[in-house]
Amino acid sequence: MEAKRAQLLRHARHNPTMGRLSALLVCAPSAVTHHCGLLERAGLVRRERRGQHVRVLLTTRGRHLLAPLTD
DSSP states (O other): OHHHHHHHHHHHTTOOBHHHHHHHHTSOHHHHHHHHHHHHHTTSEEEEEETTEEEEEEOHHHHHHHHHHHO
């Protein structure tokens, strides 16, 4: 389970849609929703509706967490 959330965080750098995350993580949309909810409560991501799509965006806290891994 933690591996999916770590993958989700890495993909969130590119502001994917929930549907795109589901495809990237090879899991059901409900699982992406669950993991995003946990990461949102931890203050690492936020979800933003843009038209028909919901995008996942890293928060400042999430970007700081990933910074050492991407430098």
